[in-house]
Amino acid sequence: DILMTQSPSSLSASVGDRVTITCRATRDIRMYLNWYQQKPGSGPKVLIYGASTLQSGVPSRFSGRGSATDFTLTISSVQPEDSATYFCQESYSDAHTFGQGTKLEIK
């Protein structure tokens, strides 16, 4: 099984800060990595797919990088509406495993 570990589990940032969330896979998943944003009471929304491709309609302040086992999601200038939980997910294995989530709070 592939395990996906995100860090940190939570973080607090001020408007305008640059924020980076890390996701690590226990084995090589090439670029089969997606990032999602979830707000309370709603289903997740895809931000990035294929490790670095921005989903249509997603603000350009979101970006993704990485390959193999190490990936990052960066928000270049955090906005109040970015308060949410962020998940990574691999689509390489049969389990399509999600990370445990990173909760972003805006100060």
Added chain:
Amino acid sequence: QVQLQESGPGLVKPSQTLSLTCKVSGGSVSSRGFYWTWIRQVPGKGLEWIGHIYYSGKTYYNPALESRVTMEVDTSQNQFSLKLNSVTAADTAVYYCAREFNFSGSGSYPDHWGQGTLVTVSS
């Protein structure tokens, strides 16, 4: 705009079968290049991918749940379904259906989600 809507019982007894249906509108389950997917989330916890089905009926299940899961697609009704048998309290979760886009190069991702439905397993 593709929309998905889950339906089914909100309460299931332990050892029984959980059955959910996802009705698709604004798109067709027969579309090539898309899978039809179920994902669940224990309230306040993380997400678990259950599996997906192609319009042809070909299924791919999470190995952790494979022995208990059955998915079907009904192209005439433009919907797909999930059955999870021998449920326990650990299966209590919000169940989402989604359309999963299979793109060339690096995998697939759910690009449209239903609102989710809470299923509680309790006697």
